[in-house]
Amino acid sequence: MTATKANLRLGVIDGDGIGPEVVAATRAVVDEAIGAAGLAPVRWVPLSIGHDAIAAYGNPLPEQTLTALEDLDAWILGPHDNASYPADLRVAPGGVIRKRLGLYANIRPAAAFTGVRAMAPDIDLVIVRENSEGFYADRNMFAGSGEFRPTEDVAMAVAVITRQACERIAHQALRLARGRRKRVTVVHKANVLPMTTGLFRDVCYAVAEQYPDVTVDDEHVDAMAAHLVRSPAEFDVIVTENLFGDILSDLAGELSGSLGMAASLNCSDTRAMAQAVHGAAPGLAGHNRANPAALQLSAAMLLRWLGVRDNNSLLHDAADRITHAVAATLAAGIATADLGGLASTSEFTEQVRARVHRR
Structure with a gap:
């Protein structure tokens, strides 16, 4: 399938705490990079875990979510706060997903970025x-x-x-x-x-x-x-x-600087999940202060994995655009508070989106 002819279909799971904020920031950057690379827009498939799923289904990882993931090749998982779930529901959704979907490899790069004290x-x-x-x-x-x-x-x-x-x-x-x-x-x-x-x-x-x-x-x-x-x-x-x-x-x-910059990809030979290393940071939730860079870089890894699997150079281009845009934003001295900067989550994301086009 040529991605310029058909939409890429990706799952998106907000998670807990800062999850909805960093996931939304990541979606925005992915959409920008996909368009800049000449690909058709992403078809996002929203799915639920964590406190939202407990409220809706009485389960932090409902069967509906797992079944839907089985129909997807790739998805983005926001951080979860399973320590705060009710004691009888205290499962780690990420671990269950990795086991259920056979995501046997966890790829974690560590590289210093210009503008980030390492x-x-x-x-x-x-x-x-x-x-x-x-x-x-x-x-x-x-x-x-x-x-x-x-x-x-x-x-x-x-x-x-x-x-x-x-x-x-x-x-x-x-x-x-x-x-x-x-x-x-x-x-x-x-x-x-x-x-x-x-x-x-x-x-x-x-x-x-x-x-x-x-x-x-x-x-x-x-x-x-x-x-x-x-x-x-x-x-x-x-x-x-x-x-x-x-x-x-x-x-x-x-x-390399901060766990707020630590990206990761969980994958098998046929499926992949972008998931930042950091946690849900519930104390920051709703304040527009979270660092979205780790999940944005994780999403770039996801697009690159799809590009390798599908032999699609445009997906590689989109991935490179995200990686370079995050790096250029940090090099320009624009960073969130955890890195000593003044930018909000949304301000950082807008700067990354703008630089996606500056190859």
Whole structure:
């Protein structure tokens, strides 16, 4: 399907807290970039999670939303505040969606932007996190939880590492590295978890034999954390399991300037979800002060993923326009309060929309 002949159909989920504000800001920028690239307008499909869904359906993640997502190739997910849901409804919608739709890869770039004060101004890397298993209790079992208490005083957790999951995340990382600086670092803890993270490391090396143009090495996760603080510019693509990837990507996000700038994409081979790393920040909700950059950059990743999947250069162009517009806005000294600026959410977004046309 040629996107100039048919509308791109994308799901859009506001979420909680600042979600409606940053999602609206992201939609506006995506619409601007899609038009500037010569594509037909997006057909947005609104869906509900979180407090709005509880009010409407008595469920923070209603079956109607999940069923609708199964009919979509891609969507934008706003942040959610599941800690504030009623105790009997306290699910994490993002985790459930990732498991239900098989979004096994979490791609999290970390790069410093001109105009944003960064602890590591030379950082430019991508963390590729296995998203479906590991120690994460909400997604590593067919039924029930991977975390349990056999007695009142004992808590246990099951970690799951499978060859299939290791292979597919390794392919994601190695393909990504081919378009960057052609280096992958496998992060594990095989010295104390030899069967689980040792399997992860070994399978990644085995898959790497199919990519002779990519250099592959490995690090223990504790050493990797130290290396990121000391010399992040040495790293290109980092691939690791779920828990380690979650921790290291937050560290890398802070090193690059702020979690308010941390974009991410959750994807399988056929579906993708743009989701900023940051939370719902309910204290900022409704004040027009939230930073929309992370979700806008996540949406650019989504368009680029669709461009690769569909071999559509216009989608690449739209993605590049968003990335460059956000970068140019920040370089011009226009930023929200979390970055030390004075711009509101809407003011920042209007500046980005204007720069979408300045290629």
